[in-house]
Amino acid sequence: MNTRAGSHRAAASSRWAAAAERRLMPASWLRAVFRQWPLLLVLAVIAVGTVIVADNHFRRGTFIIAGGICLAVVLRAVLPSGIAGLLKVRSRAIDLLTLGFLGAGTLIASLIVPPPS
Structure with a gap:
């Protein structure tokens, strides 16, 4: 046994x-x-914006970062939860609201910052 x-x-x-x-x-x-392609795409756009900000183009880079966050909103809204991967944190509504506020706030900040004189 x-x-x-x-x-x-x-x-x-x-x-x-x-x-x-x-x-x-x-x-x-x-x-x-590579199954996390939605998050990788968003992070790539945000990384490009960060490089542009580091190159002393604050408005342009921040606008691109805001575009990356808005891309995350669109991908989270359109893709099913199984494909959205790590963009899915909470429920779809909470994710969309959180990313929407963050994207809108970043977009407004990029538009109202005065250009360097």
């Missing part, structure tokens, strides 16, 4: 080890990252 339990434990252990190895493979990790 003990040998049977030991072999069962070993089989279960090797099954778990094999599953863990599959999860850590680079191909599956890359697939998991």
Whole structure:
């Protein structure tokens, strides 16, 4: 009876080890990252805006950052929850309201900041 339990434990252990190895493979990790394409797209737009702000073009860069946040609103509104990935934090309404306020506030800030003199 003990040998049977030991072999069962070993089989279960090797099954778990094999599953863990599959999860850590680079191909599956890359697939998991690329499934988050909506968030990656938004982050890319925001990164471009940040680089432009760092290049001493505050209004233009902040406007692009606001565009990235507004893109997140549109993607969250249009995409189903399974595809929205990490853009889905709470319910759709809460996500849209939060991102909408953040995008609108950033857009207003980019428009009312006076140009450098």
